[in-house]
Amino acid sequence: MSLEILELQSGVEGLFIKNNRFNTTLVSYNFYLPLKKETAAENALLPFILTSCSNRYPDFSRLNYKLSKLYGARLNASTEKYGDYQLLRMTISVINDRFSLEGDSLVKNASELLLGLIFEPKCENGVFFEDDLEREKRKAIEHIKGEISEKRVFAKKRLIEEMFKNEPYGTPKCGTVEDVQAITGESLYKAWKNMLSSGFVRVQVVGSAVPDGLFEEVSERFSTVDRNNVCDCKISAPAKKVSTPKTVTDYMDVSQGKLCLGFSTTLCGNDDVALPLMVMTDIFGGGPYSRLFSNVREKMSLCYYCSASAIRQKGLVTVESGLETDNFEKAEKEILNQLEALKKGEFSDFEFESSIKSITDSLNTYNDSQNSIDLWYVIKVNNDSLYTPEDIAEKISTITREDVINAAEGVCLNTVYKLLPKEAK
Amino acid sequence: MKKELFENKIGEAYTKVILDNGLKVFILEKPQYNSAYALFGTKYGSIDTIFNVDGKEIAVPEGIAHFLEHKLFESQDGDAFSKFAKTGAYANAFTSFDRTCYLFSCSDKFYENLSILLDFVQSPYFTEETVNKEQGIIGQEIRMYDDSPAWRVMFNMLMAMYHNHPVRIDIAGTVESISKIDYNLLYDCYNTFYNPSNMFICIAGNVDTDTCLKQISEGVKKSDPKEIIRIKPEEPDSVLTDYTEQALEVAQPMFCFGFKESLDSPEKTVKEKILTSLLLNIISGDASPLYKQLINDGLINDEFDNEHFCGNGYSALIFEGESKDPKAVSMAIKNEILRLKNDGIDKKLFNAIRAGMYGSSIRLFNNVESIAMQLTECAMNDCGLFDELKYLKAITIDDVTRKLNEINLENSVLSVISPKN
Structure with missing residues (x-):
């Protein structure tokens, strides 16, 4: 296990995460751009259209055939939020050359394929082709509309939208249906140009070696791009503290309601700042030893799940649960009671130690998963140190009960979101 | 021992x-x-x-x-x-x-x-x-x-x-x-x-x-092996009904389209399962002509998938996804199976999909959880962890064609979740 980071061009980093244990090699391209309502939909569409066809593979069916021939190489596209930034991700993973039955250079071929998709899109005179654009727009719109299907995910998304209304973080990560509809072949081409010129870029490799010539080729491709105005990716605004929390309720034809609570905190930023928040959140609503699991679920039998999670880039803590309508009040009260208990230091050494051990144990498994270790470093850019999971595990072991209490004291309810069955109206 | x-x-x-x-x-x-x-x-x-x-x-x-x-x-x-x-x-x-x-x-x-x-x-x-x-x-x-x-x-x-x-x-x-x-x-x-x-x-x-x-x-506690007598009701080869629909809060219809398979023995063999997976990808995998047609016709999106669903006393070939018109998708799947039965399977596509499955079998060993889960298959079905790699090499286009011809187009169910209101 070792790390090697290279500045390939201004704001373009190559990170080699050497790890010999896998049968595959993974290459990921990560572009970070400011998250804004005006550009979210266009940016979000880019990873999908770029990985569906290119000059060399003008139709997705031929591209998929090629991937299958490369022993089922996996090409993936996604758009995520990273604090107040939009993260556009394109990855490929392929089995290592030693498994090839015909002795071909699978890793190099796969790596070149992805590079070609990103830098040589299927365009003509500065415009994406109509049929490709319409296909990807349709899929994007169906995806956005389809978010309603899984109510737990949908409720959390609505909480974030409401809690960060009129702020960049409140922007849906793939934009809105209307914004997708408005995309043209020309505007998308401009967005692609902008991604290359102003996105902060991290190209990561997880495997036993960097594909032959990859970093040199990336450097070469960016050398012709004007990189004078690159997204610095440094500051995300922390979740705001409010004096009166707001409650938002939606009604739907469902049999189980969802309760989501959003909290601001006083710890926001990189690992060094936010680790106590991570431990506090875990004691609050992490594993089965947590306050929410053992009280709201086990003691009160109110729900199947009641859990808390934190986003350090925003200093945000959320709690989610699925409940009978009649139990909403009881559950909300108990969740807040448990938070109060943490503030007063009313948690046992068992809960504290269980949390530290659980976090540490799980950190030490990261290097056993190629995707997890890739994502681990993807969210460590610019002002974050490139701590390894083991580094963080070591830091976690120095967190004290007082750190947890301090972190809890800064936690303040901002928004309550309820998704209720229609008959509760 | x-x-x-x-x-x-x-x-x-x-x-x-x-x-x-x-x-x-x-x-x-x-x-x-x-x-x-x-x-x-x-x-x-x-x-x-x-x-x-x-x-x-x-x-x-x-x-x-x-x-x-x-x-x-x-x-x-x-x-x-x-x-x-x-x-x-x-x-x-x-x-x-x-x-x-x-x-x-x-x-x-x-x-x-x-x-x-x-x-x-x-x-x-x-x-x-x-x-x-x-x-x-x-x-x-x-x-x-x-x-x-x-x-x-x-x-x-x-x-x-x-x-x-x-x-x-x-x-x-x-x-x-x-x-x-x-x-x-x-x-x-x-x-x-x-x-x-x-x-x-x-x-x-x-x-x-x-x-x-x-x-x-x-x-492990000492105990004598015990014979378990499970009683399974008689199951006819036919389906109960070929269409079912429920309305829920979704944006566009979701579907699950399955062909019921008849069983000579309670369990399918590993070789049969691999053949079936390969066949499913020849019919509707993302490199297949059908997938291309359905995407271009606006009938499916990235949620589209297939699955061989089988266990003790049941087996089905399943196609699932979201579509504005699930009936059109189910017709297209039936037509593609008919076409393949008439025209035969494309050798190049067969080889590409087999290569892809070989890669997946290698990939499985990346992850301790997926290995352990695969070992449970070995325990449940009395098979070996390397069987898939072994059989994949031996499978021929004739084997897959035989499997294709076993599909009874009349024995299918289309299940649809339609949007409320």
């Missing part, structure tokens, strides 16, 4: 042991990994609803295997979660149609965790009070699935496909059926199905095989 070592050219090896009490143990060492994953399972799932206890046939409430899974975490001396909390391991369990598995993964204190796992799975402790407490929790779990269109579309299809086979019932049962569960019934189920001869332990990761085997041999 019977012990065997299996090795493969790709550099992986595992040990299979059958203890005197019938317990099967599979272990694959990954010395270069930090973590390990262990699973203790029983061949007992939601489909085991009628069986013999001491010569007497009993029928148990739907969802009881899953209920038992929840309750087994509790012992007289505290619950298993608290014990795992002391080591830092991640612990969980799941119940499916034909199995219940208890598992943990960890990067430290593996043998301590293994001891907790061995102990709690073998120490049932059910009381009236703890059973009552669980009704509320599982009731909410059931409600959660009632609202999940992806779950409903699948179960609605199974209910339409099967007349009598218990695969048609929901794994967690219903709020009503679980209200009939009491601690005596739980003990009946436990004593029938949690006999070591019906169970297996699968381990993958940074462990030492001999140390694990010693600990397991010493930690």
